[in-house]
Amino acid sequence: MSGSNSSAPASSEAPDGAAGLSFTVHSMPAPVLDERRIAHGRLKMLLVLLVCAAPVIASYVTYFVIRPEGRTNYSELVQPQRPVPGDLPLTNLQGQTIPSAALKGQWLLVVVAGGACNESCEKSLWLQRQLREALGREKERLDKVWLINDNAPARPQTVQAVTTGEPVMVLRAPREALAAWLEPAQGRQLEDHMYIVDPLGNWMMRVPPQPDAAKLKRDIEKLLRAAASWDQPGR
Numbered sequence: 001m002s003g004s005n006s007s008a009p010a011s012s013e014a015p016d017g018a019a020g021l022s023f024t025v026h027s028m029p030a031p032v033l034d035e036r037r038i039a040h041g042r043l044k045m046l047l048v049l050l051v052c053a054a055p056v057i058a059s060y061v062t063y064f065v066i067r068p069e070g071r072t073n074y075s076e077l078v079q080p081q082r083p084v085p086g087d088l089p090l091t092n093l094q095g096q097t098i099p100s101a102a103l104k105g106q107w108l109l110v111v112v113a114g115g116a117c118n119e120s121c122e123k124s125l126w127l128q129r130q131l132r133e134a135l136g137r138e139k140e141r142l143d144k145v146w147l148i149n150d151n152a153p154a155r156p157q158t159v160q161a162v163t164t165g166e167p168v169m170v171l172r173a174p175r176e177a178l179a180a181w182l183e184p185a186q187g188r189q190l191e192d193h194m195y196i197v198d199p200l201g202n203w204m205m206r207v208p209p210q211p212d213a214a215k216l217k218r219d220i221e222k223l224l225r226a227a228a229s230w231d232q233p234g235r
Contacts, residue, residue, distance in 0.1 A: 074219050075219045078203055078205060084104070084202075085181055086104050088173060089174060090102065090179060092170070093172070102169075102171075104200060105199055106195070107231070107232070108145050109194060111146050111147070113149070115150060115153050115155060115218065122158065127216075129166075147172070147173055148164060148170065154170065185206065190207040199227070199231055209220075
């Protein structure tokens with residue numbers, strides 16, 4: 001037709017006379033963009049974790065590093081702190097497996113003693129209860145734990161006493177497994193001490209044997225004050 005061009009565009013001929021083919025090559029999406037997106041996501045997650053952990057870190061730095069001159073702790077500070085092992089084999093009195101995460105989410109005052117619970121054990125459990133009650137309105141931020149470190153049946157009278165009112169968390173764990181987390185002072189036994197564990201599951205203080213109740217109470221009150229900005233009552 002006049003004024004139109006109906007012929008196909010010219011193409012170069014191959015040596016054998018066949019029409020040549022032309023290809024347009026499109027670039028593939030660059031993998032580096034995905035890598036950058038992943039790296040950016042990880043950075044954001046890390047920043048969120050740091051923001052969440054900042055109050056905890058700040059409270060510990062304030063209490064243990066930037067301390068007013070003359071401040072002393074009655075209990076021994078554990079450095080570095082020891083997180084509860086994720087595979088710590090815990091069972092309750094019914095023989096049911098309890099995850100180690102059960103020891104997280106609350107300040108803990110821990111007594112370690114055999115199931116028969118001798119006189120020293122009973123004194124520790126009594127002091128544990130009295131100290132918690134003495135905290136007044138702050139007592140809901142502290143849980144009581146009795147870790148039985150042998151296979152002896154738990155003494156019924158003691159179990160009844162500690163589970164009346166605000167109950168003690170009574171759990172059983174092998175001595176060897178506990179020794180991988182908690183540690184007595186040199187020359188002492190695991191049962192000679194009480195142990196303070198923070199809400200993150202870190203063992204962070206070892207109480208002297210036959211502790212002075214008033215001094216131990218001050219230690220606990222200082223810890224609760226230092227953590228007041230991030231620790232809430234209950235789990």
